Amino acid sequence: MRELLHDAHGRRISDLRVSVTDRCNFRCQYCMPAEGLPWLEREEVLRFEEIARLVSLLVGLGIEDVRLTGGEPLVRRGFPALVAMLAAIDGIRDLALTTNGYLLERDAGALAAAGVGRVNVSVDSLQRDRFFALTRRDALPRVLRGIEAVAAHPEVRPIKVNAVAMRDFTEAEIARFCEFARSTSFQVRFIEFMPLDGDRAWRPDAVLSGAELRAAIEAIHPLEELPREPAATARVFRFADGEGEIGFVNPVSEPFCADCNRLRLTADGKLRTCLFSLHETDLRGPLRAGADDGELAGLIRGAVWRKELKHRVGEPGFRPPPRTMSAIGG
Numbered sequence: 001m002r003e004l005l006h007d008a009h010g011r012r013i014s015d016l017r018v019s020v021t022d023r024c025n026f027r028c029q030y031c032m033p034a035e036g037l038p039w040l041e042r043e044e045v046l047r048f049e050e051i052a053r054l055v056s057l058l059v060g061l062g063i064e065d066v067r068l069t070g071g072e073p074l075v076r077r078g079f080p081a082l083v084a085m086l087a088a089i090d091g092i093r094d095l096a097l098t099t100n101g102y103l104l105e106r107d108a109g110a111l112a113a114a115g116v117g118r119v120n121v122s123v124d125s126l127q128r129d130r131f132f133a134l135t136r137r138d139a140l141p142r143v144l145r146g147i148e149a150v151a152a153h154p155e156v157r158p159i160k161v162n163a164v165a166m167r168d169f170t171e172a173e174i175a176r177f178c179e180f181a182r183s184t185s186f187q188v189r190f191i192e193f194m195p196l197d198g199d200r201a202w203r204p205d206a207v208l209s210g211a212e213l214r215a216a217i218e219a220i221h222p223l224e225e226l227p228r229e230p231a232a233t234a235r236v237f238r239f240a241d242g243e244g245e246i247g248f249v250n251p252v253s254e255p256f257c258a259d260c261n262r263l264r265l266t267a268d269g270k271l272r273t274c275l276f277s278l279h280e281t282d283l284r285g286p287l288r289a290g291a292d293d294g295e296l297a298g299l300i301r302g303a304v305w306r307k308e309l310k311h312r313v314g315e316p317g318f319r320p321p322p323r324t325m326s327a328i329g330g
């Protein structure tokens with residue numbers, strides 16, 4: 001009987017986020033400086049076969065859900081081929097994608113055919129000029145076309161739209177996002193701004209909390225909370241009149257670490273046991289040095305056993321990880 005991955009806090013680990021690149025074609029202010037960041041060299045980045053081998057090994061240890069992220073995963077050349085390699089691995093229950101949507105119109109068909117089962121698209125504003133101001137790309141119409149393109153594939157569900165919530169920006173977006181959630185089949189989720197930005201400009205008072213957003217929404221639309229799935233990151237509500245769903249991911253104001261089941265693999269082959277980890281376990285080095293599956297599994301089990309109980313954002317002495325969001329992949 002295979003021994004499933006558990007940490008020292010008794011949490012079963014079954015969800016893997018895989019960052020396939022640190023590169024991105026956007027420059028979102030809450031993530032990256034306008035000039036971008038020093039990218040990983042080509043040889044530092046895991047090759048498709050290496051990603052597939054590590055994912056397959058991790059699935060053998062009990063991982064069931066795999067989410068592909070970046071940077072922006074669709075900028076990685078040949079990405080649909082990687083999706084197909086991973087979709088062929090027995091034991092993956094859910095193969096998901098997080099994207100900024102800019103290349104979705106081009107790739108939607110190939111991604112659906114390759115085996116992507118669900119998609120989260122990051123859209124922080126539904127107003128073209130404000131979208132441009134925040135992402136430093138005039139791309140909203142193209143992103144919305146991309147969402148429509150993937151929506152044309154009924155095998156890719158659900159489709160969720162994630163908006164990072166920032167004080168003195170997102171308040172002016174609430175009504176439009178409510179209408180968007182109510183007039184489409186896409187679930188909208190607001191995600192609290194986290195101290196993982198490249199500019200290190202995050203401040204606690206820049207966080208617009210889920211509770212504040214929910215209160216503003218309930219002033220116009222009554223909401224009913226839906227049951228929370230185990231290890232879910234979002235609190236999801238439906239509009240009381242039945243028109244759509246809206247969610248809140250509140251890692252800062254309402255941490256959900258108690259039943260965290262997540263692991264992360266970075267584009268350069270480091271295993272991260274928490275979004276805010278200050279430590280990482282190198283898998284690329286041993287893998288390229290010829291380690292067998294048993295040795296790699298030992299490294300993984302050791303790292304998972306040491307998984308942090310929770311993040312310490314807002315606590316005295318909190319230190320953001322040296323790696324920023326674009327190189328972790330959310």
Ligand code: SF4
Pocket residue numbers: 251255256257260261262273274275276308309310311
């Ligand atoms: S902050 Fe870390 S422990 Fe908490 S939910 Fe996220 S990954 Fe899990």
